[in-house]
Amino acid sequence: MLDRGAGMDRDILLRATDVSKSFGAVRVLHGVSFDVHRGEVLGILGPNGAGKTTLFNMISGDIKPSGGDIRLGEQRLSGEPPFRRCQMGIGRTYQIPRPYSGMSTFENLLVASTFGGGKSEAESYAFCARVLQDCELADKANTRAGSLTLLDRKRLELARALASDPKLLLLDEIAGGLTEEESKQLVALVRRIRDRGVTIVWIEHVLHALMAVADRLLVLNFGEKIAEGDPQEVIANPEVKRVYMGIEA
Amino acid sequence: MTSVPLSPTDATLPKVTVRRQTASGRVALTLFVIALIALVAMPWWAKTGTIRMILELCCYIAVAQMWNMLAGYAGLVSVGQQAFMGAAGYAMFVLAQTFGVNPFLAIFLSLLVPAALAVPCYLLLHRLDGPYFAIGTWVVAEVFRLVASNMGWLNAGAGMSLNVMKDYSGFERNVAMSLLCALLILATIGGSYWFLRSRYGLALIAIRDNPVAAASQGVNVGRLRFMIYVAAAVGCGLAGAVYFMAQLRINPPSAFDPMWSNVAIFIVMVGGIASIEGVLIGTLIYFIADRWFGEYGASYFVVLGVMTVLVALYARTGIWGAISKRWDAPWFPISRHLILKAEDRA
Ligand SMILES: Nc1ncnc2c1ncn2[C@@H]1O[C@H](COP(=O)(O)OP(=O)(O)O)[C@@H](O)[C@H]1O
Ligand SMILES: [Mg+2]
Numbered sequence: 001m002l003d004r005g006a007g008m009d010r011d012i013l014l015r016a017t018d019v020s021k022s023f024g025a026v027r028v029l030h031g032v033s034f035d036v037h038r039g040e041v042l043g044i045l046g047p048n049g050a051g052k053t054t055l056f057n058m059i060s061g062d063i064k065p066s067g068g069d070i071r072l073g074e075q076r077l078s079g080e081p082p083f084r085r086c087q088m089g090i091g092r093t094y095q096i097p098r099p100y101s102g103m104s105t106f107e108n109l110l111v112a113s114t115f116g117g118g119k120s121e122a123e124s125y126a127f128c129a130r131v132l133q134d135c136e137l138a139d140k141a142n143t144r145a146g147s148l149t150l151l152d153r154k155r156l157e158l159a160r161a162l163a164s165d166p167k168l169l170l171l172d173e174i175a176g177g178l179t180e181e182e183s184k185q186l187v188a189l190v191r192r193i194r195d196r197g198v199t200i201v202w203i204e205h206v207l208h209a210l211m212a213v214a215d216r217l218l219v220l221n222f223g224e225k226i227a228e229g230d231p232q233e234v235i236a237n238p239e240v241k242r243v244y245m246g247i248e249a
Numbered sequence: 250m251t252s253v254p255l256s257p258t259d260a261t262l263p264k265v266t267v268r269r270q271t272a273s274g275r276v277a278l279t280l281f282v283i284a285l286i287a288l289v290a291m292p293w294w295a296k297t298g299t300i301r302m303i304l305e306l307c308c309y310i311a312v313a314q315m316w317n318m319l320a321g322y323a324g325l326v327s328v329g330q331q332a333f334m335g336a337a338g339y340a341m342f343v344l345a346q347t348f349g350v351n352p353f354l355a356i357f358l359s360l361l362v363p364a365a366l367a368v369p370c371y372l373l374l375h376r377l378d379g380p381y382f383a384i385g386t387w388v389v390a391e392v393f394r395l396v397a398s399n400m401g402w403l404n405a406g407a408g409m410s411l412n413v414m415k416d417y418s419g420f421e422r423n424v425a426m427s428l429l430c431a432l433l434i435l436a437t438i439g440g441s442y443w444f445l446r447s448r449y450g451l452a453l454i455a456i457r458d459n460p461v462a463a464a465s466q467g468v469n470v471g472r473l474r475f476m477i478y479v480a481a482a483v484g485c486g487l488a489g490a491v492y493f494m495a496q497l498r499i500n501p502p503s504a505f506d507p508m509w510s511n512v513a514i515f516i517v518m519v520g521g522i523a524s525i526e527g528v529l530i531g532t533l534i535y536f537i538a539d540r541w542f543g544e545y546g547a548s549y550f551v552v553l554g555v556m557t558v559l560v561a562l563y564a565r566t567g568i569w570g571a572i573s574k575r576w577d578a579p580w581f582p583i584s585r586h587l588i589l590k591a592e593d594r595a
Contacts (some may be wrong), residue, residue, distance in 0.1 A: 029562050060465050086467040100455045102523075106587040111455045114448045116467025126262040129589055133263065141587040246378035248390055 013038045013168055013199045014059070019068035021054055021223075028054050029223040031068065034170065034203055041194050043214030043231065044203045050220040052203045053095055056170050060092045072168065072188060080155075087117040093157035093167030095173045095203075101146025105137055105156055108145050109163035116164030121173060127228045128163050135159035151177060160191075168199045175206040187212045211235075219244065261369035264590040269446070271581060277580035285435060291427035292420060300426050304495050306536055307430040309512060311437040311488040313520075314528045316479040316513035318441055321523035322453045323477040324460065326379070328510040332370075332393045333363035333482040334489025335504030339397060341490040342409045342499050342540065347402070352413055353425055356490045363486030367479040375474065408500025411493075429491045437484045440526060445583045446482075449473065454562045467538070485509075511553075518557050521569025530568050540577030 001088040014036040023030040029051045036042050046052050057063040059070060061082035070077045072088055080088070091112075100108050109131055113124035132138045135155045140148065145156060154174050156187045161169055170191070175183050183206060190213050194200055204210040210217070210231075217234040227234045234240055276552075288307070291300050312330060319325040340359035345352040374385045398406045409543040414422060444450055456470055464470045493499045514533060520531020535553075542549040560567055573579065 016533065062461060062465065081469075081471075082464040083467050083469045086465055092465055098459045100458040102458050103454055104452070104584060105586055106586075107451060107454075110585065111463065111468065112466040113450050115452055115469075118467075125267050126265050129265045129587060130261065132587075138589060141589070158467065160462075179298065179480070199442070248383050 009091050011033075011037055013073060013169050014201075015068045015071045016055075016059075017071075017202070019058060019065050019070060020053070021058065021063070022066045027223060029035075029065075032220070032223070032225050033068075034218055034225065034228060036199060037215075038199055039194065039197060040215040041190065041200045041202060041213050043210040043217045043233075044201060044220065045207070045210070046203075046204075046220035047243060048128040049159060049222075051223040053172055053222055055220070056092060056172055056201075056203065059085075059170060060090055075093075083115070086112075086164055086166075087118065089165075089167030090170065091161035091164045091168070092170040093115065093174055097150070097153035097157050099145035099148065099153055099156055100142065103145060104142045105145055105148065105152075105159075106132065108156060108160050112160045112163040113165070116166075119165075124163075125127070127165075131162045134192070135162070136185070152180075162193065166198060167191065168201070171200065171202040173203055173205060175204055175209045175212050178206070183209045207235075264586045266590075268586040268588060269584075271579065273578035273580060274582040281438075285431050288431040288434065289427055291430070292423040297419060297423055300423050300430075301495055304426050304491065305434045306428050306532065308488045308492045309535065310528060310532045312485055312509055313435045313513045313516035313532055314441055314525065315484040316510070317522065317525075317528050318477055318484075319481050320514075321517060322445075323474045324457060325474060325478060326376045326383045327386040327481075328383050328507070328514070329388070329512065330391035330481065330485040331489075331505050331507060332390035333367065333485040334492070334509060335390075335393060335397065335499075335501075335506075336362045336366055336489070337486030338489040338493035338499050338504050339403055341407075341494060342411055343403070345412055345413050346409060349413070352411065352494060353569070356487070358493065359490045360483050361485050363482040363489075364479055367482035370482075371478045373473055375471070375478075387510075390505050390507065394495070394501045397504060398501040405459045406501060407496060408503075408550075411497045411499075414494070414497055420590045421586050426491075426495055429494070431485055433491055437486060438525060438528075440480075440484070442581050442583070445525075445581075449581055449588065453477070511550075515553050515557050517567075519560050519567055521567030521571075521573075522565075524567075524569045525572070526573075526579065527567050527569035529580075534568075 012035045017033050018031045019029060020027065020031050032055065044052050054063070058065045059214050061077065061080060076180065077085060078240065089118065100111065106128060109128035110121065110124050113119050113128050114121055119127060129138070129141070132141050135158055137159055138154065140152060148156060158174055160169065175186055178186060187209050190200060190202065202210060214231050216229060217231045217239050218225060219234060227237045227240050291303065295303070312334070316330060319327050340362040341355045344350040344355035344358055344465050350358065350587045374382055378386045397403050403409065404455065445453065452463065452468045452473055455466065455468055456473060460470050493504065516528060516531035516535050519534060520529070521527025538553065542552065564571055
């Protein structure tokens, strides 16, 4: 039998087909379908509670979809536990940081690099140091993650996801609370990560950051996809303007 | 399609060194080795009574450290580790007494029993959360006790004696007990330290701090918890086999005595959870308290209970936690200190 996945475009890294999720009687996502192309930055916009984080949780395997299908390349993800999805190349950050607070920043990265990235511990040392430098955390390498500021915890989320050497990087609101200068640096960093060949899906409220780097945008509202495509066209879309008040300002 | 290299090339990687050992760690390691030698040499410096007392101390250290690995790291709060102590103890008695296996060899063979029993127990218990898991482990230990009380070939409620030990001289028995003490400490304390220093130790601490993030970073949380559970069962089994060999007698209430879990919880909570140092400190405090106040009976258990609660309320990290906040001088350092060469500092 032929299905959508069988003849899948080699250009497509992740394909979500008709994905839905209910928590009890509450439907949070209704049949959302989209593709993530290899090498692109896909931005996801949507008001609070639209279901953006829930979508990430289903890609990373933290929660199971109520329906639909998600594929990474040719491979179906359903049934794969989160740790294996990470080893398959999906790295993610958490909107509310989840550091390993009892370990140092550097050791946080070592976990991802050795278990997620499959590197030996010795190989991981220099690699993780490099990632710390990229994420402006080198001078806090030996600081206990539990004592980092919120900003540094957000940096750590990104650094730790990078340390697992992902093919697909899922970023969940990492720019909130940054100064303009800091958010410019973050955009430059995201661009460098993309230029290394990493495909990125970035959920972000800070619109100018997203517009500066996204190749395409997808907009969710109340669990439904209301727009997808070229960033300029998407934000010009009247429905998007209506639901996403921030854009009109 | 060509794949783009994802990681930075070697040329762009900074020069780094990672420091694992500390001065305090070196001192403690030296003392640890000396302590092991002193344990092995006990027949030449200690009386039989002293050896028995130290053997009991070693058993407390071992059981407390196993509980520490379970509750302090893997998030598995068990109150039923006595199940595996009794199972190994009985297995050792049956092998040595019923089947005539050399008792010292029987100790090692008996460890297969807790290992084999831990597998179905874990499969049964691992779906239970928090307090339900704890209650489950207690139920398992009670079931083991009831089964042992009703098995004819374990001499049911009357228990068994290890008469074969009479074939060995007092000195030979002291040598055996001393070697077993050293082995018990090496296996449980040395083994835990080795494990915690390895990359699996990193994963274990990650699980303790945030199991959801650990899983999304590639850690097979379920398998690691399972491994710890089985290892702790074997560690407690070794302590049980050694303890009951020294006792020369075993019966269901002593073999599956919940006192072991109570004491392990006291030791780890007061000494400092999630640290080997805490286990050593806590055991020492327990042992001294036991010698001084043991004669007062039940009221002394109340004192231990009150102490545990006070520490849980006001000093979550126990005595070692308070010490290490003030002085950064671990006895068993497991951290990895990154040193970036100056020209590469960001
Ligand atoms: N584990 C959960 N149980 C119940 N409801 C949830 C759970 N996670 C998210 N939700 C609900 O699903 C909706 C979407 O949440 P979320 O995906 O976090 O939104 P977003 O990230 O777009 O702000 C919200 O109404 C939220 O309350
Ligand atoms: Mg969210």
